[in-house]
Amino acid sequence: MAKEKVTIQDIADALGISRNTASKALNGSGSIPSETRNKVIKKAIELKYKQFAYMESENLITKNPGNIALLTANMPSNSHFGSRLISGLEKRISAEGYNLSIHIVRDIERSALQLPNNFEASKVDGIICIELFDMEYSKLITSLGLPTIFIDCAADMSYPTLQADLLLMENEHSTYDVTKTLIASGCGSLGFIGDYNHCKSFNERWAGFNRALAEAGIRLDAGQCILNPDREFSSESDWMEKRLGQIKELPDAFVCANDFIAVNVMKALKNRNVAVPDDIAVAGFDNAPESRIVEPHLTTVHIYSDEMGIAAANMLLSRIKEPSQPYQVTHIQTTPILRESTGATV
Structure with a gap:
């Protein structure tokens, strides 16, 4: 039988x-x-x-679990982008038998060029760096000789210097498209708000903004921009309102480096009785949850966070398998979303 x-x-x-x-x-x-x-x-x-x-x-049969270390300057929970990216990342590497450990790099460690106390290079198969925008600290990490990928990096980092794989969201072209749309809608003067030296992503958004202005023959007026160091943007609750008060004549539109900044700009403008978008248009970047809550809803750029996490995992796993392959610099698509803050009807 x-x-x-x-x-x-x-x-x-x-x-x-x-x-x-x-x-x-x-x-x-x-x-x-x-x-x-x-x-x-x-x-x-x-x-x-x-x-x-x-x-x-x-x-x-799978081998003993490997270890991937995530090094970051901020807790992932402080960023909707970071937490969702890490979720996609962790799912992908765990399917390959790797555990993910998160190590917070404190300012004192970054300044002293020291690795976190609980980080042991000998027990790590690969490293993922998020929100580490210090060039010298980045070089310290790559000097360990471990497979490493950076998700974003220092604004002034030249790719050959990095000696690691780099994953970025697409920043320049989406910001260019948003700025070009504002110009086409009749905005003749535009200001940028954000520290373009904060990280490579902000730097690329600044480049896209300037390219759109240059193509339209619009002169950049630095007096209508707020380009202070990033740490100042959250230094005082009324900092943005005070800073806007120093601009002699507001532009027709502000393009902001991210949604956090854009929402603060909208609140500060409201406190100064400046109406968005009737008096001035405002755009951000990230498609953060706040962009859909603030009134009017914020024009922004959508980031595919989960997919970026999976892409980062795939790049690192590939590097672990083939350490000698050429380093990759990869951009993941982003998508502009036009909403009421720039006059779009939704």
């Missing part, structure tokens, strides 16, 4: 675990510990379950 087909329940019963756990292990779920997954796969091979019937255990 022919033997009945082996089922997932047979595997679960043989190991004394639930059918759900066995199923997740066979499907490569990142929520299942590597040790459990290995036991399930071994038993599937032993019982000749479906696609495992002709496989050898040594070719299938």
Whole structure:
């Protein structure tokens, strides 16, 4: 009599675990510990379950979990972009058997060019850097000789100097498109708000803004821009309002380096009885949740955060497998979203 087909329940019963756990292990779920997954796969091979019937255990069992270190200057929870990106990143690397550990680089460590106390290079297979915009500190990390990817980097970083893979959202062209749309709608004077030396992304947005102005024959008036160091933007609750008060004549539109800045600009303008968009148009970048809550809703640029996390993981995994391949500089598409803050009807 022919033997009945082996089922997932047979595997679960043989190991004394639930059918759900066995199923997740066979499907490569990142929520299942590597040790459990290995036991399930071994038993599937032993019982000749479906696609495992002709496989050898040594070719299938995963190695001990590897370790990927994420180094960042800010807690991921402080940024909607960072937390969503890390979620996509963690799912991808866990599917390959890697654990993710997060290490916060404090200002004192960055200034002293010291690695975080809980970071041990000998126990790390690869490094991901987020919001680390100091060139010298970046060089310290790459000097470790470990596979490394930066998600954004210092504004003045030249790519050959970095000696690591770099992933950026597409910044310049989307900002160019938003600025060009504002000009086409009748804006004859435009100001930029944000520290274009803060990071490469801000620098590229500044470049896109200026390119649109240059093509339209509009002269940049620095007196209508707010380009202070980034740390000053959150120094005092009324800082933006005071800074706007120093501009003799407001432009027709402000293009801001991100939504956080844009929302603060809109609040400060409202406090000064300047109406958006009737008196002045305002645009941001990030498509943060606040951009859909603030009134009027904010024109912005959407970032594909989850996809960036997956792309970063794929780049790093590729670097771990082939350390000698040429370094990559990759931009992930972004999409302008026109809303009421620039006069668009939604």
